[in-house]
Amino acid sequence: MSTPTPYQESSSPALPAPIPTRPVAGRPVDTEPPVFSWTPIPGATRYRVQVASTEAFESILYDDVRERGAALSLGTVLPDGATMIYWRVRTETAEERSVWSEPAHFAVPASEQEAEDAALRVDAAPVPLQPKGMEDPPVDQSAVPFSWEAIPEASGYQLQVAPTENIADPHVDFAVDRTTSVTLYDVLPVEAATYYWRIRPLFRVADPGPWSSPVPFAVAPPATEEDDLAPEAADPQASARAAGPALEARTSRTLSLTVSLIAILSFLATIALIILAG
Structure with missing residues (x-):
């Protein structure tokens, strides 16, 4: 187990933190040894995982760089006697690191608490909040946010996203903690x-709750950069207003030259008449 260094203490708010997806929700691990996974972050060069026996991470049991999955x-x-384990993960690059994710938790050996936890199940689906429907503008594919209302006693949630309403073959299917x-x-x-997306609550031992409607x-x-660079004068009226002062200046100069030329010609004509009369 590596020892944390001052390098690991600072963080960059610009670098997103991953979301733990496995193991989560206080549920028993289904593999031994357990497999740890989380949402990917673009540009990440590595991820650091910490494991502790308490949610406050006073006593860290494991602290090292890990691969997803x-x-x-x-x-x-x-x-000895540990029944609930907490873990968190953060993104790291050569220059910066994210804040830690919110702690996730999972159960280890079976405990006497399981029988009590089995009764803690709420038969209600979470209410999806965002995205909330086709009336909203399209979401930027590079960062799609999802949010929902909490369910009492839920220890986590399962999220599915698919290109069809029946979500028979979800493109995204994972669990998150609380x-x-x-x-x-x-x-x-x-x-x-x-x-289409939907969400359902998870409970430590009881069966998952119902799905929300897709x-x-x-x-x-x-x-892209081309999209960000808007034309300087996309508004025709703005173009006309911008060109107005220059056009007026050119018109004024032309009028002045015309008046001067007429005055010169009149002067020359007067001189010619005087000469002819003499």
Whole structure:
């Protein structure tokens, strides 16, 4: 286990933190050793994982760089009698690192608490908040935010996203811990202009709660530099207003030259008449 250094203490608010997706929601791990995974962050060169026996992370059991979807044997670091384990993850690059994710938790050996937890199930679906329908503008594919209302006693949530309303073959299907929002970075292909998403609550031991109704939303390709550079005068009226002073200046100069020329010609004509009369 590596020792944290001052380099690891500072963080960049510009670099997003991952969202833990497995193991989460206080549910028992389904593999041994458990596999840890989280949402990907564009530009990340590595991810650091911390494991602790308390949610406050006073005593860290594990602290090291890990790959997404890699198994981690915890048998040698877990304290005797531990039944609930907490973990978190952050993004790191060569120059900066994100803040830590919100802690996720999972159960280890079976405990006497499981029988009590099995009764803690609310038969209600979360209410999707964002995206909330096709009436909203298309969402930038490079960062799609999802949020929903919390369900009492829920220890986590399962999110699914698919290009069809029946969500038979979801493109996104993962669980999160006790959070009510998640942002997917560069995950949804832009080939499908419309997606549907739904959410359901998870409980530590009881069966998952019901799914919400699928909510459609539109995605758009990320904005390019060409899109950001708007024409200087896209408004014809603005163009006319901008050209007005210059046009008026040119007209004034032309009029002045014309008047001067007429005055000179009149003077010459007067001289000629005087000469002829003499």
